[in-house]
Amino acid sequence: MTGEASDLGGGLQPLERPVPSDLTTLHPFDQATGIRAEGDHLTGATSDLYWAFVGPFGGATAATMLRAVLDHGERRGEPLALTVNYCAPIQRGGFAVDVRLVRANRSSQHWAIELTQAGEGVVATATAVFAERRPSWSHQAAAMPQVRPAAEVPALPNDKSSSWLRQYEFRFASGDPRFGATLNEQPASARSEVWLSDSPPRPVDALSLAAMADAFFGRIFHVRGGLVPFGTVSMTTYFHVDAADLAAEAITGLLGVADAHVFHKSYADQTAELWSPSGRLLATSQQIAYFKA
Amino acid sequence: MTGEASDLGGGLQPLERPVPSDLTTLHPFDQATGIRAEGDHLTGATSDLYWAFVGPFGGATAATMLRAVLDHGERRGEPLALTVNYCAPIQRGGFAVDVRLVRANRSSQHWAIELTQAGEGVVATATAVFAERRPSWSHQAAAMPQVRPAAEVPALPNDKSSSWLRQYEFRFASGDPRFGATLNEQPASARSEVWLSDSPPRPVDALSLAAMADAFFGRIFHVRGGLVPFGTVSMTTYFHVDAADLAAEAITGLLGVADAHVFHKSYADQTAELWSPSGRLLATSQQIAYFKA
Numbered sequence: 001m002t003g004e005a006s007d008l009g010g011g012l013q014p015l016e017r018p019v020p021s022d023l024t025t026l027h028p029f030d031q032a033t034g035i036r037a038e039g040d041h042l043t044g045a046t047s048d049l050y051w052a053f054v055g056p057f058g059g060a061t062a063a064t065m066l067r068a069v070l071d072h073g074e075r076r077g078e079p080l081a082l083t084v085n086y087c088a089p090i091q092r093g094g095f096a097v098d099v100r101l102v103r104a105n106r107s108s109q110h111w112a113i114e115l116t117q118a119g120e121g122v123v124a125t126a127t128a129v130f131a132e133r134r135p136s137w138s139h140q141a142a143a144m145p146q147v148r149p150a151a152e153v154p155a156l157p158n159d160k161s162s163s164w165l166r167q168y169e170f171r172f173a174s175g176d177p178r179f180g181a182t183l184n185e186q187p188a189s190a191r192s193e194v195w196l197s198d199s200p201p202r203p204v205d206a207l208s209l210a211a212m213a214d215a216f217f218g219r220i221f222h223v224r225g226g227l228v229p230f231g232t233v234s235m236t237t238y239f240h241v242d243a244a245d246l247a248a249e250a251i252t253g254l255l256g257v258a259d260a261h262v263f264h265k266s267y268a269d270q271t272a273e274l275w276s277p278s279g280r281l282l283a284t285s286q287q288i289a290y291f292k293a
Numbered sequence: 294m295t296g297e298a299s300d301l302g303g304g305l306q307p308l309e310r311p312v313p314s315d316l317t318t319l320h321p322f323d324q325a326t327g328i329r330a331e332g333d334h335l336t337g338a339t340s341d342l343y344w345a346f347v348g349p350f351g352g353a354t355a356a357t358m359l360r361a362v363l364d365h366g367e368r369r370g371e372p373l374a375l376t377v378n379y380c381a382p383i384q385r386g387g388f389a390v391d392v393r394l395v396r397a398n399r400s401s402q403h404w405a406i407e408l409t410q411a412g413e414g415v416v417a418t419a420t421a422v423f424a425e426r427r428p429s430w431s432h433q434a435a436a437m438p439q440v441r442p443a444a445e446v447p448a449l450p451n452d453k454s455s456s457w458l459r460q461y462e463f464r465f466a467s468g469d470p471r472f473g474a475t476l477n478e479q480p481a482s483a484r485s486e487v488w489l490s491d492s493p494p495r496p497v498d499a500l501s502l503a504a505m506a507d508a509f510f511g512r513i514f515h516v517r518g519g520l521v522p523f524g525t526v527s528m529t530t531y532f533h534v535d536a537a538d539l540a541a542e543a544i545t546g547l548l549g550v551a552d553a554h555v556f557h558k559s560y561a562d563q564t565a566e567l568w569s570p571s572g573r574l575l576a577t578s579q580q581i582a583y584f585k586a
Contacts, residue, residue, distance in 0.1 A: 080560060081527040081581050083376040085420050087396035087403045102407075103380040103415050108526070108583075110380045110418060112405075114395075122396050125403060125420060127378050129527050129581070133558035137586045139516060141483045142554040190434045223432060233401070234374040234422050236529040238562050238581045240555045261435040261566070262533045262574050265426035267373060269531050269577055273554070281555050284562055286579055288374050288422070288531045290401075293430045 027202045028167060029211070033063040035071055035097060042068055042097040044115075046090060050164040055090045057164035058232045059211030065113045065126040066210045068097045076109055077132040078243060079206045083236040084126045091117055107132045133242050144279040145257060147173035150195035168215055171195035173255070177217055183293065184225040190260040192216060196274075197253030204251050204282070206239055209274055212256060213237040213285035219260035219270050220291040228293040233267070235287035241280070249276045266290060320495045321460060322504070326356040328364060328390060335361055335390040339383060343457040348383045350457035351525045352504030358406045358419040359503045361390045369402055370425040371536060372499045376529040377419045384410055400425045426535050437572040438550060440466035443488035461508055464488035466548070470510055476586065477518040483553040485509060489567075490546030497544050497575070499532055502567055505549060506530045506578035512553035512563050513584040521586040526560070528580035534573070542569045559583060 026034070032047030050060040062084045069075055096116045103110040108131040115124040147153075153171035175192030196212050204212075218230040241249075255275040260268055272285040319327070325340030343353040355377045362368055389409045396403040401424040408417040440446075446464040468485030489505050497505075511523040534542075548568040553561055565578040 081378075083420060083527070083529060085374075085403050085422060088398060102418055105381060110378050110415075112418065122403075125395055125405065127376060127418060127420060127527075129378060131526075131560065131583075133560065136559040136584065137517070137556065138558070139480045139556045140554070141480070141516065141552070141556070187432045187434070219434075223434065224430070233424075234376070234420075234529075236376060236527075236579065238579070240557055240560075240562070242558060245558075259434070261433070261577055263430065263432045263434070264533055265431070265535060265538075266429040267424065267426065267533075269533070284554055284579070286529065286531070286577070290424075291429065 027198065027200070029063070029198055029202055029208065032060050033067055033207060033211070035064065035068050042099065043094055044097055045094045046092050049167055052164050054231070057214070058084070058086060058235065059214035060164070061086070061090065061115070061124055062126070062214060062235065062237070063207045063211040065097065065115060065124065066128060067207055068099045068113055069111045069128050069130065070207070072099055074101055075130060076104070077107065077130040079128060079210070079239045080108070080131040081129040081236065081238050082126060082210055083234065084124060085234045086124055086232055088120065088123045090115070090123045091120060093117070095123065107134070140281055142273070142281055144255065144275045144281070145193055147193050147255065150253060150277070153195060167199055169197045169199045169253070175222060177221065179221055179226050182226065183228070184223070187223040188225055190219045190223050192222065192258045194256050195253055196256045201252035204249070204254060205243070205246055209239060209283045210237055212254065212274055213272050213283060214287070216256060216258040216270065216272060218289060218291065219258065220263060220268055220293055223260070223263065224293055228291055230289060230291045232287050232289045235285060237283055237285040239283050241282050246282070249278060249280065251276055253277065254282060263291065266292065320491065320493070322356070322491055322495055322501065325353050326360055326500060326504070328357065328361050335392065336387055337390055338387045339385050342460055345457050347524070350507070351377070351379060351528065352507035353457070354379070354383065354408070354417055355419070355507060355528065355530070356500045356504040358390065358408060358417065359421060360500055361392045361406055362404045362421050362423065363500070365392055367394050368423060369397070370400065370423040372421060372503070372532045373401070373424040374422040374529065374531050375419060375503055376527065377417060378527045379417055379525055381413065381416045383408070383416045384413060386410070388416065400427070433574055435566070435574055437548065437568045437574070438486055440486050440548065443546060443570070446488060460492055462490045462492045468515060470514065472514055472519050475519065476521070477516070480516040481518055483512045483516050485515060485551045487549050488546055489549045494545035497542070497547060498536070498539055502532060502576045503530055505547065505567055506565050506576060507580070509549060509551035509563065509565060511582060511584065512551065513556060513561055513586055516553070516556065517586055521584055523582060523584045525580050525582045528578060530576055530578040532576050534575050539575070542571060542573065544569055546570065547575060556584065559585065
């Protein structure tokens with residue numbers, strides 16, 4: 001929770017009686033992705049802290065939809081797969097979250113989630129698979145890229161930002177953003193290796209993995225060296241660890257590796273790997289995004 | 294359509310009058326993934342030709358669900374993203390396909406599809422994004438692996454198979470299946486490079502891309518060198534070409550590259566790339582699968 005006190009002004013007197021914990025101890029990420037029950041349905045609201053160019057940071061939306069299942073009374077097991085479809089721009093303000101258990105098996109569940117705004121209709125859909133993960137033979141075929149440790153890499157100066165960028169600390173080990181006013185003729189590399197953590201720090205869990213899977217700049221910005229209209233259309237994340245594995249890692253930061261295969265006819269893909277500093281692959285993700293360039 | 298005549302016995306006399314085209318000219322893949330309207334809903338049926346270990350070949354299911362949207366009167370644009378969740382074993386026989394247009398935008402559509410069997414409930418769900426793809430700056434960041442041409446690689450002897458395997462020709466340029474009775478202690482490579490085509494040959498389109506994205510053997514079989522219980526749980530495929538691009542390629546075969554990142558607590562991922570022989574990346578896919586080993 002480091003750093004959060006400053007948001008309160010820094011000069012507060014000790015409180016005489018306990019206040020609801022959600023007002024004092026909730027990390028901004030948990031506030032931004034919070035869900036509450038209103039009657040027989042769930043609601044949430046966009047967060048200005050996690051605002052992106054023309055809507056909320058897509059990672060916050062993904063985490064919100066995942067949380068709606070995680071908090072559900074019938075939920076069993078842990079997140080295994082999450083696909084989020086960003087159907088339309090999400091407006092500032094409130095939204096309803098509809099959650100449906102489509103199928104429950106002995107050790108897995110299939111969920112469908114829809115996010116709706118008044119007057120806007122459905123703005124996002126998701127499907128999620130939850131599973132009780134049993135012990136098995138284990139093998140990590142992929143190897144973590146060898147990069148400089150986070151402490152040796154300068155943080156991106158984002159403290160002046162008014163957007164979601166400020167809610168993360170980015171330390172680019174490679175492929176740092178160098179965006180200018182004119183676009184590259186020759187494409188630069190689409191690959192970035194970046195140490196990511198919430199700011200202020202927050203223990204990494206499935207919710208933050210779902211969000212960090214989207215915490216990369218559009219690959220089109222990197223290859224063209226500048227900002228162009230861009231938006232994620234669909235994102236799928238696989239979770240390769242459960243809560244016990246994450247508890248054993250006990251981390252607040254991770255190495256994100258983002259890349260792309262192809263940019264064609266206004267759409268491009270993005271791949272992402274999220275690595276624990278110990279070299280464990282926590283999650284993999286891919287997304288398809290619109291661009292105009 | 295080469296080879297299909299042999300299914301009819303080879304000694305048929307010329308027909309005196311036209312017969313419905315779906316009885317004489319449909320490729321087995323199109324028969325297996327066919328959809329028909331019955332009243333106000335859509336139905337299909339599993340195909341014994343595309344049967345896998347305990348249910349239909351997942352690629353056929355994916356193609357069937359994609360076809361239900363492709364054939365829909367309100368469909369605009371071309372497949373961009375398809376996520377299929379395999380909720381439960383699909384039994385031999387018929388099923389209903391429910392298709393819902395969740396959101397239509399100016400140049401994209403979001404669809405939800407459910408596959409239901411009587412007495413079984415929902416056995417598969419899918420979301421699909423369709424888009425009218427506009428010209429843009431293009432760049433293929435990924436390069437096709439350098440492998441031997443298909444003609445120089447022997448075909449996997451699968452003519453004795455009674456399963457979906459027989460509906461494809463597999464020519465392994467690397468990572469061919471070497472499955473024995475005992476499992477490897479030391480994991481072998483998870484990577485395979487395989488020339489794939491329908492058998493008999495069929496022009497590659499979005500439907501066959503959706504199926505071929507699943508036409509790899511479980512990566513767990515490769516790393517452990519033997520067969521173990523295995524099943525795809527969720528698969529997401531991105532289409533990087535439209536129908537015009539595919540028409541320009543005019544191919545019946547492609548190079549599939551499959552790999553995996555991690556096998557842990559009974560689940561493993563799989564990545565797949567589908568390459569045109571000319572070196573063009575047609576589609577990328579990932580899936581998460583259950584295994585018992």
